[in-house]
Amino acid sequence: MANNTIVLEGELRTEFGKGPARRMRVAKEIPATVYAGGEQPVYLKLPMKDTTLALRHTNALITLKFGDESRLAVVKDVQRNPVKRIVEHVDFYEVKAGEKIDVEVPVFVDGTPKGAAIAFVDIQELKVRADVANLPERIVVDVNGLAEGDKIFLKDLAMPEGVELDMDDLEESVVTVEVPEEAPAAETGTDANPADVPATAEKDDAEA
16 A cells, blocks of 8 residues: 655746756756646646656655645656656646545566466456555455466455455456466477478488
């Protein structure tokens, strides 16, 4: 659970467009926008290093401080440079303490299935509803001891306390345990087409 609130201190920004955004990134700052329902968005510039580190935490609860104000928010969207992968802009959504919101949570597996079987994740992210103070960073599925052909369905998942699964079909499989198919065996010399036999080999046979 993302129990601890991350604090980012920034400043209001009054310049917009590609030029000012480029200057901000040169100054190691990231332009950001905070949305709050139907209210006017708040436009900020945040420290690049601290913001990039904060984004490593999925569904983190973040306190944004600017001037004499502060806003409690979660990340809504992140824009990255397609080549350098650096963060170019962040959209936040303001939340209130005690509020429940819908988020997407990545699925991870833990444990080792029996024999040569491997656990395959069928649904990469789950939609859940949870209190903003207890947003899960991940949902971990235990696959220890499962055998080939075993499946874990949405209905089988045990959600963390205070987290509700918000998916339509509870009969859908989240994890499937299978033994990977082996690669086809290499063809032997006896099965080779005579036309594929190297000329040197044919010469050796003639001299024998």
